[in-house]
Amino acid sequence: MPELPEVETVRRALQRHAAGLSVGSVRGHAVRLRRPLDVAGLRKRLPGRRLDGFRRRGKFLLVDLDPAGTLLVHLGMSGRLLLCDSSSPVLPHTHLTLNLGPALELRFVDPRRFGLIEWLQPGDEAHHPTLSALGIEPLDERAPRDLPPLLHVRRAPLKALLLDQRLVAGVGNIYAAEALWRAGIRPSRPGCRTALPRLERLVGEVRAVLGEAVEQGGTTIRDFASPEGNFGDFAVRLQAYGHAGEPCSRCGLAMVNDRLAGRATVWCRRCQR
DNA sequence: CCAGTATCCTGCAGGC
DNA sequence: TGCCTGCAGGATACTG
Secondary structure (H helix, E strand, O other): OOOHHHHHHHHHHHHHHOOOOEOOOEEEOOOEOOOEOOHHHHHHHOOOOEOOEEEEEOOEEEEEEOOOEEEEEEOOOOOEEEEEEOOOOOOOOEEEEEEOOOOEEEEEEOOOOOOEEEEEOOOHHHOOOOHHHOOEOOOOOOHHHHHHHHHHOOOOEHHHHHHOOOOEOOOOHHHHHHHHHHHOOOOOOEHHHOOHHHHHHHHHHHHHHHHHHHHOOOEOOOOOEOOOOOEOEHHHHOOOOOOOOOEOOOOOOEOEEEEEOOEEEEEOOOOOO
8 A cells, every 4th residue: 555655665765776777678568557558658668768767746656767758657556666686486467567687677566456657758747637736745844834724624524635635645544544643633523623733733743654654664564565675664653554443552442443535444532533 | 616435456354 | 165245445437
């Protein structure tokens, strides 16, 4: 479940190990991801291009192959980018492989196929329907000032607002639950029924939990791993997500699991109001 | 416009 | 042991 910290972990690993390398052959097969994977188009455009750098916007990874364009990657639910020795076994659901040297490959693996890979021409970023609509980067220094007022004018539950990428870019189900628990705010509380100082506290906790998770290399619940194969170490620090039925680590009351905005939502009825 | 729900997809856990 | 069901969730199309 790659959210901002997991994508940032992937970005850093690729920046460290793959920046400056050139793409050789491109292998893959047309498969239906969130949109169809255009292998033929990538085969035409990628070979010979240099990986100039890796950027992140929300949960999107942007691979710059200047000046030709940018490869836009979203990991969806189960997507992984792996740096592998060419001789290493190919995992099931490997949809795309970029050769990066005599024995090095970058592989995109995505069993559930909620991911996305598409080619952006220079200038496309500003018009891309999803990319251009993304909201505030929560770790940006402007977030504490800009985000609370946006939450304050909405009637939807705060959990749903945190998950709305057009408001905040990069928060998913795990870190939304954690931030609300840390802030002591009920996930179903409407934004407009929450005092501004509490919203400021919430944004602060969103930033804190994301920042800590980035430091730990993300959260591995089932299968997240960095391109080098490292697991994220933040799971042990989760206090809400995955702890339904267990005592709240603040007050001891059993945490409950509700369904909110179509998502499992673990929270404490006593601490979160 | 806004909020809520169904949908895509596979793997896995739990029930019987 | 094996089959079935439901759940996991990121983005988005759709409904009310």
